[in-house]
Amino acid sequence: MADLHGANGEHEMFREALGAAAIDALSDEEMKSVLEHVAHCESCSAELSALRRYASQLSYAAPIEPIDQARSDRVRKQLIARAKADRQPLEISSAKLTTSKEDIVQPQIPKRRVVNWVTAAALAASVVALAALVSERRGLLESLDRERAGRVSEVAALRGELSERDAALSTITGPSVKVIALAAPTARPVGAVMFWDRASDQWTFIAHDLPRLELGRTYQLWLVLGTSPRSIAVFAPDALGYARVSIRMPLDPNARPQVAVTDEPGGGSTLPTTNPIMVGQVSG
Amino acid sequence: MPDTGVVSDEELLRRMHNGDADSLGRLYDRWSPLLFPLVVHLLTDPDEAEDVVQETFWQAWRHADRYDAARSDVAGWLFVIARSKALMRLRARRRRREEPLPSADAPELVAPLADPAVNAELAGRRAIVLAALAGLPPEQRHTVDLAYFHGMTQQEIAERTGQPLGTVKGRIRLALEKLRQPLAALAEGGL
Ligand SMILES: [Zn+2]
Numbered sequence: 001m002a003d004l005h006g007a008n009g010e011h012e013m014f015r016e017a018l019g020a021a022a023i024d025a026l027s028d029e030e031m032k033s034v035l036e037h038v039a040h041c042e043s044c045s046a047e048l049s050a051l052r053r054y055a056s057q058l059s060y061a062a063p064i065e066p067i068d069q070a071r072s073d074r075v076r077k078q079l080i081a082r083a084k085a086d087r088q089p090l091e092i093s094s095a096k097l098t099t100s101k102e103d104i105v106q107p108q109i110p111k112r113r114v115v116n117w118v119t120a121a122a123l124a125a126s127v128v129a130l131a132a133l134v135s136e137r138r139g140l141l142e143s144l145d146r147e148r149a150g151r152v153s154e155v156a157a158l159r160g161e162l163s164e165r166d167a168a169l170s171t172i173t174g175p176s177v178k179v180i181a182l183a184a185p186t187a188r189p190v191g192a193v194m195f196w197d198r199a200s201d202q203w204t205f206i207a208h209d210l211p212r213l214e215l216g217r218t219y220q221l222w223l224v225l226g227t228s229p230r231s232i233a234v235f236a237p238d239a240l241g242y243a244r245v246s247i248r249m250p251l252d253p254n255a256r257p258q259v260a261v262t263d264e265p266g267g268g269s270t271l272p273t274t275n276p277i278m279v280g281q282v283s284g
Numbered sequence: 285m286p287d288t289g290v291v292s293d294e295e296l297l298r299r300m301h302n303g304d305a306d307s308l309g310r311l312y313d314r315w316s317p318l319l320f321p322l323v324v325h326l327l328t329d330p331d332e333a334e335d336v337v338q339e340t341f342w343q344a345w346r347h348a349d350r351y352d353a354a355r356s357d358v359a360g361w362l363f364v365i366a367r368s369k370a371l372m373r374l375r376a377r378r379r380r381r382e383e384p385l386p387s388a389d390a391p392e393l394v395a396p397l398a399d400p401a402v403n404a405e406l407a408g409r410r411a412i413v414l415a416a417l418a419g420l421p422p423e424q425r426h427t428v429d430l431a432y433f434h435g436m437t438q439q440e441i442a443e444r445t446g447q448p449l450g451t452v453k454g455r456i457r458l459a460l461e462k463l464r465q466p467l468a469a470l471a472e473g474g475l
Pocket residue numbers: 010011012014015037041042043044045
């Protein structure tokens with residue numbers, strides 16, 4: 001039975017590669033074919049799981065190098081802030097979004113406002129559109145997960161390029177940092193945090209699970225003082241919805257700005273033209 | 285925030301799943317001292333390592349429910365996430381030819397005494413893994429080092445060391461066979 005013999009030869013060949021697979025020492029292509037075999041070979045599947053389980057213990061032997069404590073503390077702080085923002089999406093009340101007259105410090109806005117976007121009503125209107133985006137997003141993530149399992153290089157390349165940009169960006173820490181959690185007006189589909197270091201005028205924005213926008217559209221980040229939106233940056237999340245923006249921008253340390261994200265035409269707008277996808281305000 | 289060590293990693297994940305951000309902090313305090321060096325060592329870029337560590341814990345936060353105790357302990361799960369994220373970046377870089385492979389005479393795994401900041405259990409596990417690695421013939425140990433801690437593929441190791449690919453494959457296979465017993469015992473929770 002040639003078929004059986006062939007299948008068995010294949011099995012033996014892949015069997016021998018499982019150790020290398022467990023420690024990720026295969027090329028993408030090799031890994032892909034090994035995983036294809038493993039998917040329909042119970043014995044190899046069990047063996048690969050066992051190998052991975054114990055091979056992961058090798059990490060305990062990672063060379064111990066001194067960690068930059070400030071760096072580690074910064075990551076911890078950002079994680080906690082992101083996690084808190086992630087689980088409290090409905091803290092943004094309509095009251096917070098309505099600016100009081102005393103707050104209006106900068107009246108240099110054109111009279112013709114395209115959208116009266118800083119209102120609770122506008123936020124409510126965006127919920128439906130956002131829900132649609134989120135379900136689309138889920139599909140994308142699932143397909144990305146599948147691709148990931150096959151270690152398709154596109155995601156890796158995107159990640160790599162993103163990190164390159166990120167590496168050039170400085171981040172922030174210290175007692176002068178204000179944390180602004182941004183939330184979407186619906187139950188936690190997306191979330192973001194802005195860190196404002198009032199001592200160094202450094203602003204760092206981190207968002208996750210952002211839906212992919214339509215072609216020709218871009219995300220735009222705004223700082224709103226009183227009723228005056230100031231564009232901070234246009235940005236695009238990576239394939240997994242992660243984005244980080246870091247800029248230096250002086251602002252009165254006592255200011256209580258709002259931070260908002262909108263979906264704008266490519267290149268961005270001078271004033272927001274759509275309802276914000278996420279908003280947040282400096283508290284206390 | 286002192287970690288009394290009373291709460292298990294699994295319990296921390298359960299709490300994280302229920303929205304407790306402080307438990308994420310505790311998990312971070314427990315495992316970031318090990319994840320940071322692992323990732324820095326792979327990527328050799330502290331800024332990128334910072335991103336990977338942050339994304340690793342973020343994934344643990346978002347997908348705490350995906351942890352499967354039957355497949356690994358929590359630390360092993362975190363290692364796998366961190367390592368795969370780091371490798372994706374590393375290999376993307378190498379594909380673009382921006383990243384030289386580490387030299388073949390990359391430093392051997394050494395056994396520095398555990399950092400006092402690292403807790404006793406960690407030090408114990410570390411000692412077991414280092415002992416297991418020390419029991420390998422030098423060429424096997426070196427091959428595992430290049431693959432696991434420098435993120436090189438078999439092919440890359442062969443090119444870099446000038447050894448035939450078949451030899452490299454054989455070394456990895458033999459090394460993992462020898463590591464199986466001590467590491468599997470560790471993975472099953474034995475110390
Ligand atoms: Zn098989």
